[in-house]
Amino acid sequence: MVDALAHPFSLQAGLQKPIGQLSSAANNLSPFSTPFSCYSDSFPNFSLLGAEIRSLEASLVTNYTGWIPSGWRFSQPSIDIHNASFCNITVSYTHPGHDDIVNVEAWLPTKDWNGKLQAVGGGGWRAGRFILSYAGMAGAVADGYATVTTDAGLGSAVGPASWALISPGNSNLYALHDLGSQTLGDEAIIAKHLIKSYYGHEPTYSYWNGCSQGGRQGATLAQRYPTAYDGIIAAAPAVNWAGVFISTMWPKVYMDVTGQYPQACELEELTQLAISTCDGLDGVKDGIIASTNDCKKIFDPFKYVGSRFYCPSLENYTNLSPAAAAVANAMWTGPVTAENEPTYLHGLEMGTDLTKGALTNCDSNGHCTGVPNVAVKLLMGYFxxxxxxxxTTRISFKELERAYRSFRQQYDSFLGSDDPDLTSFRDAGGKMITFHGLVSLRRLIADPTIPANISLEYYQKVLALQPDAPDFYxxxxxxxxxxxxxGRGGQPIALFDQLRLWVEKGTIPESSPITITKPDNTGEDRILCPYPENAVFDYDTLGSPPGWYCV
Incomplete structure (x- = not known):
């Protein structure tokens, strides 16, 4: 048995490794006071089409206590966990001929199960079974859900360097298939089998909750496994993987090709100028750009070339350079061709911290050079x-174009998740919600940039194909x-519960409450609106919260 009180849910302790690896003494337990048995041999053997089950290990976890912040649950509020108990089961299996070992880990509450499944997604290059997955699982168990995660056969690899290639020149297509889609279908089947074996029946409803990689996984499930889950949160999804790569590479490529390397303080100044210009587009001055695409139409960075401002890194005033305006404009506009024509890819949203994408090293005189971009190395070197x-230290606009086309041609069948045909998901009664923050960049090295317009473009394609999409997505x-x-825009913590009510009660989410942080660091209640509506403020409107309504 694992006594989780000695390993509380925290970055220092419980999140360092899967709970199932903390102890394997489950077989020394006395019988439960519940009708369920958390022993490895209490779970019947089962088969999985196209796979061979290698092992099943079960252990009881008790006294699981900790706190999960809302950000790590994406669409749900923060939660305190007090003395939770659950059966931790890990199933290891292989796809014959693939030379893979896939691990699926399920946590099944020993009491007060709500009869439902909440699977959690991954992040970055991780399919699951890492710090954020375990945070999501802990929150799910605390809310009474059975929960599950998979490593997609990639183990603890943080990035693709250890598995992307079988040998130089040869892609590991089996690993890409596992990560892209196959193990997602496997995971749902295994989770429901374990739940039925443990509780005596399958879940009444099954949900998916994921962001970034987890959002892409959610979109893939709706497209390729439409009956696996009744409700899906697919947040900030990397549905156009090639586009995500290219958008991440673009600032470095642009700076190298044009020879323009601005200081970070210049980009910060332009961002603040954009916020000041566009802040009130929703009727309220709150330090947040509500309509970033409208802001792009009215804010011209070149207008501010030569303006004086204080640069903290220089400890002096300086003039805004043409290079800063050009790089900021390129990042907001998005990649262009060698002929300077726009592409179908997207730039970053106004208000985003541009310094995380346009990394430079600058001396005390303000002379700057570029910093190597990890995404360039990954895309060009491994894919x-x-x-x-x-x-791959320096590539041209033309090479960037070719890289985008080549990636889509070679890998879309594995990693592509932007098929707009959700007919089967709709017909199965599925419901899906996507949310995407309008400030894209955060920890660029750890998690690729996913411009919000990638989600917008995908949703527009779904609408074009299925005008009734708002009835289910x-x-x-x-x-x-x-x-x-x-960020200051708040966390959409009501969306998961709204998804649940949509699935179970038919209550359509017409808006969603959120609390922002104002410039004076006080909170204020607002609403989010489903596309194409926007939240606007009118002093004469009585809404909830007062003054805010969707239009």
């Missing part, structure tokens, strides 16, 4: 050139929210 030793933009969590 396009398929040779990590190749020289809704998209919420969240002004001021960073990637998945963080």
């Amino acid at each position: 396009i050139g398929k040779n990590p030793e190749s020289n 809704r998209y919420f933009q969240v002004p001021g929210l960073e990637h998945c969590w963080g």
Whole structure:
């Protein structure tokens, strides 16, 4: 038995490794006071089409106590966990011929199960079974859900360097297939089997909750496994994986090709100028740009070239350079072709911290050079050139175009998640909600940039194909929210419960409450509106909260 009181849910302790690895003494337990048995041999053998089950290990976890912040739950409020108990089951299996070992980990509450499943997604290059997955699972168990995660056969690898290539020139297509889609279908089947074996019946409702990679996984489930889950939160999804890569690479490529490397303080100044210009577009001055696309139409960074401002890194005043205006404009506009024509890819939202994308090293005189971009190395070295030793320090606009086309041609069937045909998901009665923060960049090295317009473009394609999409799929933009969590725009913590009510009661989410942080660091209640509506403020309108309504 695992006594989780000795390993509280925290970054220092419980999150360092899966709970199932903390102890394996479950077989020494006396019988439960519940009708369920958490022993490895109490779960019947089962088969999985296309796979061989290698092992099943079960252990009881008790006294699981801790606190989960709302940001790590994406669409749900923060939660205190007090003395939770659950059966932790890990199933290991392989797909014959793939040379893989996939691990699916389920946590099943020993009491007060609500009869439902809440699966959690991954992040970055992780399919699951890492710090954020365990945070989501802990919150789910505390709310009474059975929960599950998978590592997609990638183990503890943080990035693709250890598995993307079988050898130089040869992609590991089986690993890409596992990560992209196959293990997602497997995971749902295994979770429901374990739940039925443990409780005597399958879940009455099954939900998915994920952001970023987890959002992409959610979209993939709706597209390829439409009956796996009744409700899906697919937040900030990397549905156009090639586009995510190119958008992340674009600032460095632009700076290298044009030879323009601005100081970070210049980009920060332009961001603040944009916020000041566009802050009131929703009728309220609150330090948040509510309509970033409208802001792009009215804010011209070149207008401020030569203006004086204080640069903290120089400890002096300086003039805003043409290079800063050009780089900021390129990042907001998005990638262009060698002929300077716009592409179908997207720039960053106004208000985003541009310094995280346009990384530079500057001396005391303000002379700057570029910093290597990890995304360039990953895309060109491991996926396009398929040779990590190749020289990818500097590429042209034309090479960037070719890289985008090549990635889509080679890998969309594995990682692509932007199929707009959700007919089968709709016909199965599924409901899905996507939200995306309008401040894209956060910890760029750890998690690629996913511009919000990627989600918007996908939703528009779904609407074009299925005009009835709002009856089963809704998209919420969240002004001021960073990637998945963080920022002054607040966390959309009501969306998961609204999804549940939509699935179980037919209550359509017409808006969603949120609390922002104002410039004076006080909170204020607002609403989010489903696309194409926006939240606007009118002093004469009586809404909830007062003054805010969707239009």
